[in-house]
Structures are given as structure tokens and as C-alpha cells.
Amino acid sequence: MNPLFRSPYLCLLFWLLSLALCFGGATFLATAQEGPNMGASYQQQAIAISKELRCPMATNQTLFESQAPIAHELKGQIFSLLEQGLKRDEVIDFMVQRYGEKIRYQPEFKTSTFALWIGPLLLLILGVGLCLVLISRNKKSTY
């Protein structure tokens, strides 16, 4: 039979591994997408960037979605910055410098946002781990 389900520890390992896989994959994706997208034209790049920035005027809309005049202006500016040869990160940095950290829709990974990014993972490992440990201990005591 499959030894995976016989030992609680192997089972625990299995779950933790799949967890790690999922979250590892997610972070991989997040980093992989940040790589320079050489094939795309300036316009596509500008659209992609405008989807990651928040409109300073309209609440909770990205620059791409927003119809506010400032959003149109900024979209145009992103395009011209790209034409000048700036990279994606440089364009975003430029915008952050002008409008503050708030314009970034996806917060950066740094010490002050550590809790934001790690929190859910920590909660998950704690919750699931605690559950499994309690269940297996409960089981042992009845032997």
C-alpha cells in the first residue's frame, strides 16, 4: 500500500511540501513576471505598467481603468518614458518618487511590508501545523 497515508509524519510532510510548492510557485510567478518583456511593444508595456499603478484621483482604480484626466496624462507619460528608453522598474520608480508609495498597487517586498507578505503564510503554517499535531497527538493518546 501507499506508505504516504500510513504514517502521520509522512502525511504531514506531504501537505507541507505541497504548501511550500504552491507558495514558492506564487512567489516565482511574481518575480518571473517582473523580468523585462522584450518582445512586447511600448504600448503593451505601458498598458501593463498602467495596470499596476493606482490612479491618484479615482478611488481604487488602476491607471488603466481610470477615466480621470490625470490618469490619461500619466498613461501618456509612461509611454513617453518608455520611448525614452527607461525600463519598467525605472518608470515605476519615477512614478513612486512623484506620487509616493501609494501609487504602487502591489506593495514592494521590504522590511516594513514583511508582515504583509509573510503573515498569511505564517498563519497557514501555524494553523494547519497545529491542527495536524493536535490530531496526531490525540490519536497517540488513545492507543
Next chain:
Amino acid sequence: MINMIPEIGHILLIMSTVFALLSAASHLIGSYQRNLYLIAFGNRLFYALFFTLLTALCSLVFSFIADDFSVAYVANHSNSQLALGYKVAAVWGSHEGSMLFWVFAIALWGAVINWRQATHSAKLDLENLQADKAYFGRVLAILALVILGFNLFLLFTSNPFARLLPNIPVEGRDLNPILQDIGLILHPPMLFLGYVGLTVCFAAALASLIGGKLPARHLDYLRPWVLLAWIFLTGGNAFGSWWAYNELGWGGWWFWDPVENASFIPWLVATALVHSLVLTRKTQGFTLTTLFLCLLAFSLSLLGSFLVRSGIVQSVHAFAADPTRGMSILSLLVIFVGAALLIFALKANLLRREIDFDLLSKETLLLLGIVILVVAAFSVLLGTFYPLIYELLNLGTLSVGAPYFNAIFVPLTFLVVLLMGIAPLVEWQNTSKAQAVPILLLGFGVLAIGFWVSLQAASGSNLFLLLGTAAALWLIVCLLLTLLVSLGVRKRTSANQITAKVPVKSRTSKQRFIGMMLAHLGVAITIIGASAVSNFEEEALLRMGPGQGKPLAGYILVYESTENVETNSFTAIQANISIRDGANDEVILGYVRPQRQTFKSNAMEMSHAGIDHGFWRDIYVSMGLQLSDTEYLIRISYKPLATWIWLGALFMMLGGAIAAWPIRQARRVEESEQLSTSSSSAREAVTQ
């Protein structure tokens, strides 16, 4: 006469506050002393509470219909030109009225419980009957206390009956144009009913904790309340998202807006609660988990309303900001949650139960699912509150938007779906290992297919797409397998029935099984829709004028003409765009008519999207700025399987409704089933 109505309403609101206090007091004292007279008195007082609130609400509705602009709330949110339906809906269109509606809904639900309690306990012996009367007394007492708190909040910080005297405005300001839609009539009441359902669960959990007992029949009472709350919350969230998709003209369907999160977090916890209740009913264990989730769900819904109504977040939904309101809701929250946690800490020991099960069992999987749902709820909460905390700590400003929430939520959903697939296939207590192996193989197969599909995507390999496809496939395959297994079991049992007299599944358990399958299928459908829309959408942003066309995803869209439209409340510029077959542009498949609306009352501009809905795809067109005399900025999107997102939600609600639907004759069957389960499980043990 008309001018007196608001005063009468105001007095009725004050009276209901007094009734709430009296009802809570007599219920609490009555149930503490086991004084049935006092409890019966409290029940009458609760009806009085209900009727005073009902009439107070009616008088507000009346003021709206009669255009009584001396009432500030009416003057701010209505207009004599407004259609009658919107006048009524405007009652819950903003802060004060929606609070009144919420309080009324709590009273309504309490009155229904009050009215139904006689039928619940018809067949009980005297001692249990007394216990039940005390239990219902405590439930109603806590509901009355919640109403008391909300009423005081209403009266002191946000009175819907406040007047504008003596300078009565001639005309009211209009109802917010965004809200003038069928969505407003339906979406908020549904959400409020969901929140109220959670309030009832909170009251029931506290009643059980205070009593220190949780017999199986009290769980039976709790079950429809939990399910109804869940159904309404599902509906409220889905409807809100549908409304945003159709009305707000952004093209998205979920924005992770703080206010959306405020109603989504309680939904996640309510989902966990539904499953925890299944656990508790089946195993007689996990009582504390269930009760705690009841308390948690209510607390989070209150926290959500704090978020919405205090104006501390930036959101399209945020009600007018007023710091005193925020403080008041916060103190209510602290009082309710503090008291509940205190009672939980004091009484939890009385309800602790030991149960025994294997690591590979339905119990473990359900419990893990519940844990992950709660983790998801707290993660969303963290993301919602992080910018606030960040600012409070003087770290600067920050926004946490959709990219963050997707990165956290999608993997968690994937994990939950993995568990959702396996859990129905696994036995209670323990499962033979032979059963587990094919499931595991199946899982790898599904993952492989998911991977293959994600490679086909235009955007290259995308983990979200992989997770979405694999999750949906896995869930559907597992559901089919569950169906087959259950059919097989039924066939076997009915064949054996003549000789062994093994009972067939009872009607209620069949009903619950169907409900579960439908709701889980709904989740799969929603995941398919969401994955398809977010990964296979094709869009174009272009300048268009009459006579111009644009091919997109096998269709050709042709801008036919620009038209001016005028209705009661707005004037609009409308683009008539025909959708034509890509292969043959003579064939017109339909029209979309996006508009740019300008409201007459406040000159506010809105863009109203034109959508051609279809089962396989939506074509979504929104109209932007005017670029030249005849040309406009037009955004066209081809959204495959978009309607599936809400179709799935409908399935979930239907499943919940089927599971919650009361069958009176079924209860007897269930009782006989309970009697025979001990013998049948003994027989199973022998045959194994």
C-alpha cells in the same frame, strides 16, 4: 399630518429601544431563574420591539414616498423626480436608513424565531421544553441587546428622522446616481440579511455558552440559521460583483476594494462555519470550533461595517465620513466582542468534547478546510487593514491592491479546493489506504492536464491559470467520483436491503448530499469563469467613430452611430455598436449600447457599459472621452465565460437552499435513522 410622520417614527424608534432593554432584561432574568412567565413576557416584549421597528421603518418609507424634505435624510437622498421604486430603495441607500433597515431585519429574524419556537419544541418532554424556552429566551435576549446597542447608535449619532427645520428645502438632493439601479434595490438588503443571519448565529452561540449545554437539537435549530446567513451573504457578494461589472463600467468583476472585502471576509468565515457545523452534527465534537466561528463571523461583520461607515478607508462604497460614528461602532464592537470572548473563555470548558478519528479521515480534511478558510479571511483582513496600520505607524502611505490579494488568495483557494475534492470521498473517522491511492493518482493526472492547459494560454505559462484549471478539473472529477460512489453504495444497500435491512439514505441526508454537490459544483463553475476571464480576455482600446470597425476574437465590432438619449434622471450620449460575425460581416449578431450619462440633478458623469451577455462569452464595451467631433475612446473586451462566475454563485445559493429547505416529515425519518445507525454501524463493522 405628513409632517408629523417623522416625529412618530422617531418616537417609535425610542420606544423600540426601551422595548429592547425590557425584553432583554426579562428574558435574561427569566432564563436565569427558569421563570417561564417572565420568559413569556419577554417574548411578548420582543414582538412589541419588532412592531415598533417595523412601523418606524414604514414611517421613513412614507416620508420618502411623500417627498417630505423636512427630514434631512430624505432631503439628502431623494428627489421629487425619482422613480417610486428608487424612493423606497433609497431608504437603505445610505448610512442612517441602512442602519435602521439592519436593526429592523434583526428584529424580523428574532420575531420569526420567536414565532417558530413552539413548533421546534412540540414533541419535547417537560424538562427539555423548559430548557428550550430558556435557550430561546437567551437567544432573543442577546438579539435584543444587539438591537439596543444599534438603536442607541442610531439615536445618538445617526438619526434617520433628524429634521431640517424651519428652513425646509424645496427640492431634495438626488440619490447617488451610481445607486439608481436594480442592483441597489436588491444588493444591500441581501447583504444585511446575511449579516443579520450571522447576528442570529452569534446570539445562538452565546445562548449555548451561557447555558453551558449544546444538545443535538440546538444544533438542528442553528443549522438553517447558519445556512440562510451563508446563502444571503453569497447572494449579496455575487450580486454586488454583478452590479459592479454591469454598472461601474470598469470592466472588472472583483476589485478587492476594502468594502468588498468587508463583506467577503464574513462570507469566508460563514463558509467555514457551515462546514464546522456539519462536523459538529456528525461527530458531536468540535463544538467549540463551531461556537467560536459563530462569534468570529459576527465580529468580523461588525468590523466590516466599522470599516465602511467610519470613512477610514478610501472606497467607492464608503458612506459619508464621520469620526464620531466610527468611534461609536468601534465601542459597540469592543463591547460585543469583549463580552462574547469573556463568556467563551468562562464557559468553554463545559462544552469541550473528546472525539477520536484518524489523520486520514473526513474530520481532518474538513478541519483543515475550515482552518484554511479562516486563514484566508484573516489574510484578506490583513491586506485590508495594512495600509491603515502602516499610516498609523507613520511609515508613509501604501496601497494594497488586487495583485497582492490575488497572490495570497489564489493559492489558498487552490488548497481549499484540493480538500473540497477529497473530503466527500473519504470516510468519517478513518479511511482504508486502498481508497487513497487512486485519488492521489487522479490528482496528479488533473495537475498534468491543468499544466497543459496553462501552456496553451497566450500569456505563456501562468501559475494562476495552472492553479485555476487544475482546481476546477480536480473538483469536477472528484464530484463525479463522489456521485458514482454514492450511487454505488445506494445500489448495494438497496440490494442488500431485503436480507440485511440496511436503511437506505434518509431523505434529509440525500437532500443535504445534493445541496453539497450543487454548491461545490458552483465553486468549480465560478473558478472556471474567473480563470477564463482573467487569462483569456482579449481587449482593445481605440478611437472609434461612425462607420469604423474593429475585428476582435472572431467578431467584428462596427460603430454604427452616436445617439442622444434622455430619461427622467439623466441625459446620455450613446454609441450604437453592432457585433458582426468575423467570417461574414453581413451577419449582425447583436448590438451593444454603451453610454456616457450625465445626471440632471448633480451633473455627475458616469459611464455605463454596454454588454452583450452570452453563455460562452461576454462582449463588453465602454465609452470613454470624446476625442474629436465624432470620435470617442472606446474600450472593447471579449470576456470568455464571464457569466459563469455568477452562474457558479447561483449554484452555490441553490445548493445551500436545498440543504436548508425544511422537510417536516423528513425529521421523523431522521429520528428513526438515528436509532438505526448504531445497529447498522455495528453490522458494517462485522462485515468488514
